[in-house]
Amino acid sequence: MLRTTLLLLSLVCVCCCQKCNIPPRLWCTSVETARSCGVQEQCRFYKSSQNSLNAAPPVQVALYYESLCPGCRNFIQSQLYPTWQQLSDLITFSLKEHQIGDEWQFECQHGVNECIGNVIETCTLYYNEIKTAFPVIACMEANAKPYDAQVGQQCASQYSVDYSTILKCSNSTLGNKLEHQMALKTDALNPPHTYTPWVTLNGVHTEDIQTEAQNNLLKLVCDTYTGKKPAACTMALDVCYNY
Template structure:
């Protein structure tokens, strides 16, 4: 699952739209701000093609592969929740043009040969349900999944937050589709796929969160990721560093909100 979006465009569009006399796109725009620059057609409909062109001009060279970050985690693991909300999501928000994030909710769970309860989890049955909810959401919502997962993991009650977080970030996806995924065979299939991915790790994972970069795990990178994932992603990216990494000033039209 590749997660994409343009958080940086929010501030830029806020500035430029206000300076051009528009406080927001015309009502005919059917898309949330996070999708305004996903395609030329959407940008034209939402009257922000000029601003999207300026954002695209500051993007890194797309011929250089992004840094691939894969997180193996558990939905109710306190350390995983801290890493997602304080390191991974903020870093992705700033550097999503040079990194991809894949979320694998499974962690220290065990797959059992039982039709009634095929999985057991470190933090009990609620965590197994949380893992499956997040696996279903990742499968059903695509580019909005990371925002939903972060919303859940930053909430006081991860499971209770699932439905409102889904409605907030992917209103076109009904909760009934997630419920069908949970109660039907799809949820178990997704969890089995996550179990296979987790068991295939080399070296074998010994804890969560467990993070790989470009398909590899090292203790050195893990230590760096836990303290400053942002700087590690900037360091690992092989292309020209984006302004967020270098602190370089980018000359765009000035404006203020």
């Protein structure tokens, strides 16, 4: 795209060289210069291309959690989901289920129902893009029984998601394999996790990041993003986070 733009500017030079005594490399430095050299449209196209090429990368947020962990559920409801709703264009994030136990056999900290909830949410992520899966998971986590099939069905229906496929997955070999993959990702954390919820920012975890995420994730993402700040970032005020 950039090469094509430069070619267009060179062609214009043939027509306007008698009127424009400014070197081509300076034609797009200002609106007045572009106008005097007759290359307004070409410069507009060039700058648009440059803005696209220089777009700031999204902030990557990952949450390692357990479906029945009170702190995890609180964090999803008070920080992660509200932040995603306001800054979904700025952030990419993933939800990683935290598991305890040997391969294929999972012992969940909050009992067997948590294991059920974990695999249901893992299958939800497997079959749906994050923009579809996360509202469903947030809905289930807002309920005291995210493992309950009726709760899952209600949340899935609310966002037009096929829950029967998710439920089938959660009771299958596929669901068990997906949970094992989540366990491997959790075990690969560096530094190793010592509690949940466990937050990483652009792949990094520190106690400062954890504290800031739990206090005001919106502000943390806004401060980390290197591009032009959206209006939502002006609302990133300090708030208290309580377990």
